[in-house]
Amino acid sequence: MAHEPSSVQDVAAGLRQVGYLPGESTALVSFLAAKLGKPVLVEGPAGVGKTELAKALAKYLGRKLVRLQCYEGLDEAKALYEWNYRKQLLRIQTEADSAGWQDVQDDIFGEDFLLERPLMTAIASPEPVVLLIDEIDKTDQEFEAMLLELLSDFQISIPELGRIEARTQPVVLLTSNNTRELTEALKRRCLYLWLDYPELEHELEIVRLHTPELSEQITRKLVEVIHQVRELDLKKPPSIAESIDWARALLLLGAQDIDGDTFRATMSVIVKHRTDIDTVAARVGVKLDPAAADARPAA
Ligand SMILES: Nc1ncnc2c1ncn2[C@@H]1O[C@H](COP(=O)(O)OP(=O)(O)OP(=O)(O)O)[C@@H](O)[C@H]1O
Numbered sequence: 001m002a003h004e005p006s007s008v009q010d011v012a013a014g015l016r017q018v019g020y021l022p023g024e025s026t027a028l029v030s031f032l033a034a035k036l037g038k039p040v041l042v043e044g045p046a047g048v049g050k051t052e053l054a055k056a057l058a059k060y061l062g063r064k065l066v067r068l069q070c071y072e073g074l075d076e077a078k079a080l081y082e083w084n085y086r087k088q089l090l091r092i093q094t095e096a097d098s099a100g101w102q103d104v105q106d107d108i109f110g111e112d113f114l115l116e117r118p119l120m121t122a123i124a125s126p127e128p129v130v131l132l133i134d135e136i137d138k139t140d141q142e143f144e145a146m147l148l149e150l151l152s153d154f155q156i157s158i159p160e161l162g163r164i165e166a167r168t169q170p171v172v173l174l175t176s177n178n179t180r181e182l183t184e185a186l187k188r189r190c191l192y193l194w195l196d197y198p199e200l201e202h203e204l205e206i207v208r209l210h211t212p213e214l215s216e217q218i219t220r221k222l223v224e225v226i227h228q229v230r231e232l233d234l235k236k237p238p239s240i241a242e243s244i245d246w247a248r249a250l251l252l253l254g255a256q257d258i259d260g261d262t263f264r265a266t267m268s269v270i271v272k273h274r275t276d277i278d279t280v281a282a283r284v285g286v287k288l289d290p291a292a293a294d295a296r297p298a299a
């Protein structure tokens with residue numbers, strides 16, 4: 001059922017209800033996006049809940065999620081629309097003798113011969129949708145320019161068909177991992193949300209939500225260890241996604257505690273570079289050994 005948010009608190013509660021625990025700015029920016037109709041650019045490291053936010057918003061707002069996954073070389077034909085050449089060809093072949101050229105031409109450039117891609121689907125949808133343009137930083141600047149036009153006018157022109165205007169206003173989320181700097185023009189048109197690794201208590205709550213069966217004591221220790229690991233200078237620090245995976249792994253293995261042995265046996269779930277593994281084992285792993293604990297002065 002469609003839902004119209006009435007306040008920031010309303011959005012925060014709604015997102016929680018669908019299993020996403022938003023930080024303060026996340027709820028605020030989501031509320032503004034829904035109200036002002038402005039796209040949101042969500043940036044931050046990998047695995048901090050950028051994509052998930054769009055999914056959660058769609059669920060909470062009771063809207064369909066239309067997703068455009070970006071990649072290098074993505075072009076209009078894959079993002080906007082494309083003519084269905086095969087169908088056009090078939091049409092031409094079956095009609096070749098009986099119909100005049102003009103008739104056939106009018107026909108094959110009609111909506112029936114159009115293949116809708118995500119951006120077009122979002123614009124043309126009779127029901128308002130949530131449009132997720134995921135990993136926009138993977139595309140090139142030309143694509144970004146095309147997107148700009150779309151995001152400011154919410155219309156698409158098809159030379160053979162004319163203009164297709166949005167019937168409803170989508171909530172638009174663009175995500176980026178910062179692999180390249182996006183243009184100022186794009187940023188100007190968007191609200192901005194920076195998602196970072198969460199505070200300890202916030203992450204604790206997220207992990208609890210995903211693995212409620214894991215004991216409170218282990219869950220807390222897990223998040224504390226993750227935070228220690230993030231403080232090291234690593235190639236790829238563990239994200240929320242890794243915290244959740246690790247919690248699931250420990251649950252599955254029936255771990256009773258996170259001691260040095262358990263840590264070393266399972267740390268490949270949270271660190272995934274050879275050099276990082278060495279660093280983490282030396283700096284964090286040893287601290288979890290009973291010997292190290294005994295050596296600490298009694299509290
Ligand atoms: N605030 C949150 N509440 C609940 N779950 C969360 C939250 N943030 C992240 N998660 C969980 O963390 C995992 C990773 O999130 P997601 O895939 O959205 O990351 P991402 O930022 O899009 O990463 P990438 O840049 O690699 O695509 C998901 O399983 C998601 O459910």
Ligand SMILES: [Mg+2]
Pocket residue numbers: 050051052134175
């Ligand atoms: Mg993502």
